[in-house]
Amino acid sequence: xxxxxxxxxxxxxxxxxxxxxxxxxxxxxxxxxxxNKVNLDKYLTxxxxxxxxxxxxxxxxxxxxFKSIDENQIYxxxxxxxxxxxxxxxxxxxxxxxxxxxxxxxxxxxxxYKWPDKHCDGNCFSYFYSGYKDRRERVTNIxxxxxxxxxxxxxxxxxxxxxxxxxIRNRLDKHIKxxxxxxxxxFIINTIDNVLKITENGIxxxxxxxxxxxxxxxQEIDKKMSDLYxxxxxxxxxxxxxxxxxxxxxxxxxxxxxxxxxxxxxxxxEKTDEVNADTWLNSIxxxxxxxxxxxxxxxxxxxxxxLWKKPEDFEKLQKIFFENxxxxxxxxxxxxxxxxxxxxxxxxxxxxxxxxxxIAHYMWTDNCKKLFDSVIKLRKQFFLAVKNLRKIDxxxxxxxxxxxxxxxxxLLNRLIYLISIxxxxxxxxxxxxxxxxEEFNILINSLHEIKIDNLIKLAGPTVSTFGxxxxxxxxxxxPYNYNTIPKESYAIDSIAVLATYGIVEPPLDWIxxxxxxxxxxxxxxxKQIPEKRIITDLSFEDEIRSLQIGLTHDDFDRILxxxxxxxxxxxxxxxxxxxxxxG
Numbered sequence: 001x002x003x004x005x006x007x008x009x010x011x012x013x014x015x016x017x018x019x020x021x022x023x024x025x026x027x028x029x030x031x032x033x034x035x036n037k038v039n040l041d042k043y044l045t046x047x048x049x050x051x052x053x054x055x056x057x058x059x060x061x062x063x064x065x066f067k068s069i070d071e072n073q074i075y076x077x078x079x080x081x082x083x084x085x086x087x088x089x090x091x092x093x094x095x096x097x098x099x100x101x102x103x104x105x106x107x108x109x110x111x112x113y114k115w116p117d118k119h120c121d122g123n124c125f126s127y128f129y130s131g132y133k134d135r136r137e138r139v140t141n142i143x144x145x146x147x148x149x150x151x152x153x154x155x156x157x158x159x160x161x162x163x164x165x166x167x168i169r170n171r172l173d174k175h176i177k178x179x180x181x182x183x184x185x186x187f188i189i190n191t192i193d194n195v196l197k198i199t200e201n202g203i204x205x206x207x208x209x210x211x212x213x214x215x216x217x218x219q220e221i222d223k224k225m226s227d228l229y230x231x232x233x234x235x236x237x238x239x240x241x242x243x244x245x246x247x248x249x250x251x252x253x254x255x256x257x258x259x260x261x262x263x264x265x266x267x268x269x270e271k272t273d274e275v276n277a278d279t280w281l282n283s284i285x286x287x288x289x290x291x292x293x294x295x296x297x298x299x300x301x302x303x304x305x306x307l308w309k310k311p312e313d314f315e316k317l318q319k320i321f322f323e324n325x326x327x328x329x330x331x332x333x334x335x336x337x338x339x340x341x342x343x344x345x346x347x348x349x350x351x352x353x354x355x356x357x358x359i360a361h362y363m364w365t366d367n368c369k370k371l372f373d374s375v376i377k378l379r380k381q382f383f384l385a386v387k388n389l390r391k392i393d394x395x396x397x398x399x400x401x402x403x404x405x406x407x408x409x410x411l412l413n414r415l416i417y418l419i420s421i422x423x424x425x426x427x428x429x430x431x432x433x434x435x436x437x438e439e440f441n442i443l444i445n446s447l448h449e450i451k452i453d454n455l456i457k458l459a460g461p462t463v464s465t466f467g468x469x470x471x472x473x474x475x476x477x478x479p480y481n482y483n484t485i486p487k488e489s490y491a492i493d494s495i496a497v498l499a500t501y502g503i504v505e506p507p508l509d510w511i512x513x514x515x516x517x518x519x520x521x522x523x524x525x526x527k528q529i530p531e532k533r534i535i536t537d538l539s540f541e542d543e544i545r546s547l548q549i550g551l552t553h554d555d556f557d558r559i560l561x562x563x564x565x566x567x568x569x570x571x572x573x574x575x576x577x578x579x580x581x582x583g
Contacts, residue, residue, distance in 0.1 A: 006040055006041050006044045006045075007040070007565060008096075008120065008567070009089065009092045009093055009096055010028075010032055010089065010564060010565075011122040011568055012092045012095070012122060012123060012124045013028055013085075013088040013091070013208075014028050014029070014032075014564055014568055015122050015124075015567075015568060015569045016088070016091075016092070016124050017082075017083070017088055018568075018569065019461075020082075020206075021082050021497075022464055022497055022500050022501070023082075023496055023497065023500050023521075023524070023525050024082045024083060026500060026559060027085050027524070027543075027544045027547065028085045028089075029564060030085070030544075030547045030548065030551065030555075030559070031085035031086070031547060032564050033551075033555065033559070034547060044089075047086070048090070048093050048187055049184075049187060052086065052089075052090045052093075052187060052190065053183065053186045053190050054190065055190065055194065057194060057197075057538075058083070058084075058086075058087040058090060058191070058195065058198075059083070059084035059087045059539060059542075059543055060081040060083055060087060060198055060206075061082050061084075061517075061521070061540040061541070062080070062198075063079075063080050063081075063082060063459065063489050063490070063492075063493040064077035064078070064080065064488065064489040064490040065077060065078055065080040065459050065460040065490070065493075066439065066459050066460045066462065066490065069438045069439070075490075077459070077489075079199070079204075079205065080205050080206045080460075081198055081199075081204045081205065081206035081207055082206055083207060084540045084543040084544060085543065085544070086543060087194075087207075088208075090187075090191050091191065091195070092124060092208065093191075094188055094191040094192070095208060095209060097179065097184055097187075097188055098175075098188065098212060099115040099116075101179065102178060103174070103175050103178060104175050104212075107215075107222055107226070108226075108231070109225075109226045109231070109233050109235060110215060110218075110222060110236075111131035111132065111135040111234060111235065111236045112128065112235070112236045112237045113125045113128075113214070113215060113237070114126045120567075122565075122567035122568065122569065124208050125208075131236060132236055135234045135236055135241065136284060138234065139234060139241055139243060139280070140280065140284055142232065142243050143281060144277075144281065147277040147278065148245065148246065149243050149244065149246075150243070150244060150249065150274055150275065150276050151241055151243055151274070151275040152241070152243075152244060152252055152253065152256075152272075152273075152274055153240070153271070153272065153273040153275060153399050154239075154242075154256060154267055154268075154271070154272055155238060155239055155267070155268040155272070156238035156240075156268060157266045157267060157269075158266075159214070159217075159237070159238040160203045160205050161199075161201060161203070162264070162265055162266070163202050163203045163214070163217040163265070164263075164264050165196050165201075165203070167217065167264075168196065168203070168216050168217060169192070169193075169196065171216045172192055176188055176189065191209070192209070195207050195210065195213075196213075203217070214237065214238070217263065217265070218235065218263070220262070220263060221256075221259045221260060221263060222235060224255075224259045225240075225255070228255060229243075229244070229252075242256065249274065273397075275399045275400070279399075280399075283399065283400045283404070284403065285407060289407060292378075292381060292411075293410075295378055295381070296378060298359070299371075299375065299378055300333075301359060302359070302362045302366055302374070303328065303330070303333050303371060304333050304336055304337045305337070305359070305366070306366045306367075307334050307337040308337035308338075309363065311334065311337070313367075313368055314330065314334055316368050317368045317371065320368055320369075320372050321372070322473070324372070325419060325420015325421060325422060326372075326418060326420070327416065327417045327418075327419075327421075327469050327472050327473060328417050328472075329417075329468065330472075335561060335562060335563060336563075375418060378418065379419065382411050382414060382415050382418065383415070386408055386412060386415070387430070389404065389407055389408050389411070390430050405436050405437075408430065408434075408437075409436075409437075412427055412430060412431060412437075412440065415427060416443075416447075416465070416469065417469075421447050421448060421450075421469075421473060422448075424447050424448050425444060425445070427444050428441055428444055428445075431444075439458050439462050440462075442457075442458060442462070443455065443458070443462050446466055447466060447469060447470075451478070452466075452478055452480055452494075455494065456490070456491050456494035456495065457490065457491075458494070459489075459493040459497075463493075463494045463497050463498065464497055464501075466498070466503070467497055467498050467500070467501030467503050470501065470503045471501045471502060471503065476503055476505075477503075477504065477505050478498075478504055480504065482506055483510070487514065492514065492521070492522065495522060496521055496522055496525040497525070499522060499525040499526040500525045505526065506522060506526060511526070516535065517535070517539065520534055520535055520541045520545050521541055521544075523545070524544050524548060527553060527556050529550075529551055529552075529553075530545055530548060530549055531549070532549065533545070533546050
């Protein structure tokens with residue numbers, strides 16, 4: 001008998017795809033809209049055990065996402081696969097069942113793509129930054145007590161495309177044997193096989209279950225190095241840290257190299273580094289950095305709390321923010337403040353905490369002016385912090401460079417939302433002459449000029465950030481000569497995302513000049529609702545266009561202004577710059 005929280009599975013699929021690819025999120029919301037008219041538990045159980053367990057091919061669309069710009073100004077892209085609603089839900093179900101298998105539980109030495117801590121968590125995996133921060137803090141604690149140690153830093157070359165599928169499939173078989181329910185086992189095997197065959201070689205990038213494949217690919221390496229070095233071996237995706245004595249560097253390197261070669265993988269020698277304790281301790285975020293982060297998070301909570309307590313002041317606060325160029329998405333905050341989970345959280349704060357707690361104090365004293373003044377104060381602090389960081393020389397290579405870049409990026413990504421578009425070009429003085437910020441610079445210039453000429457080359461989170469900020473600023477129908485757009489996947493993808501946000505309105509003659517599937521995908525994103533089924537090949541495009549039949553523009557507006565449930569996350573696209581793109 002299958003017992004599953006179906007709403008939770010839907011939320012997990014929504015939360016996975018929302019920050020990664022907005023058209024996929026919209027299609028999933030349309031799917032859930034359709035489910036309002038059926039018995040949810042019964043329909044989804046049948047979908048999982050019958051339809052998805054027997055589907056010959058799951059539905060994915062291959063796109064190209066921006067990766068980097070090389071020294072010759074050549075744009076590099078990676079293949080990225082986005083799931084149809086039914087395929088996204090299949091993955092979320094599969095991950096749910098895999099997370100219950102005893103032999104697939106979280107490893108103490110692995111800090112990425114861990115199963116959620118709580119059953120009711122609305123995400124397929126635990127929050128990515130928690131693992132990243134935990135790893136950094138654990139290494140830091142070792143180095144503070146033993147400054148003679150050194151951190152060896154390794155990165156795997158071309159990791160996902162290099163993974164041997166047969167190894168993954170054989171290892172999964174050993175874990176799946178612990179699943180007793182025949183229907184669930186059949187469903188898991190079918191889902192895994194369908195995802196694995198998306199690509200000819202390696203593991204597809206994009207699907208949520210691909211991250212489990214990545215962990216399985218390094219399972220034997222993790223075991224060997226953990227047995228040898230215990231809690232001094234740390235892995236985050238394909239990024240490995242090993243803490244050791246300086247006299248053991250060659251021994252550690254040989255042991256890791258041997259383990260990696262045995263798995264048919266290879267090291268990226270350009271990113272191999274040796275970091276001594278002093279360098280590490282001087283490069284990690286300071287107490288001031290942590291304080292700024294706390295202040296930022298507190299301000300976001302204060303805004304939501306204010307909109308909960310005084311929803312009638314929403315338009316007044318929005319007007320103040322808009323007139324001063326602050327692009328914080330207040331509409332999303334208002335939506336979030338209307339949900340029961342948020343209410344229960346703050347009622348709990350009120351009942352159980354000391355009234356001197358800052359958030360409780362703000363709850364009763366905040367008004368529009370105080371919130372605006374706090375934004376301006378925080379903006380000044382962020383500018384001062386990034387200015388001081390840029391005074392420090394940035395190393396040419398190594399971990400010290402990566403850390404400084406991360407600290408600068410953290411500040412700049414948030415300043416995007418705290419500064420007006422008219423003044424946003426000032427951010428360029430802090431990001432110039434650093435090649436890791438080339439896409440950021442293009443974004444800032446595009447926002448300043450309200451043009452998409454160069455932006456469309458950056459398919460991925462950069463385009464989504466542009467779209468969400470322009471939407472917040474009520475900017476739409478940006479003019480563009482569509483005849484100049486290359487009919488490459490990255491350009492089609494960028495136009496599709498911008499159309500989803502309502503930022504561009506591609507003309508019908510240009511849309512119809514594309515191949516059938518690209519054309520129908522753009523029409524889906526541009527909310528051109530079909531009267532009947534257009535494509536009948538059971539593809540990604542067939543599914544999303546068929547789901548659209550009979551909807552109205554009001555249905556789309558409702559999707560953008562609401563959430564499926566209060567477990568659905570609130571996202572700022574700009575804060576994820578370089579998490580899913582380059583850098």
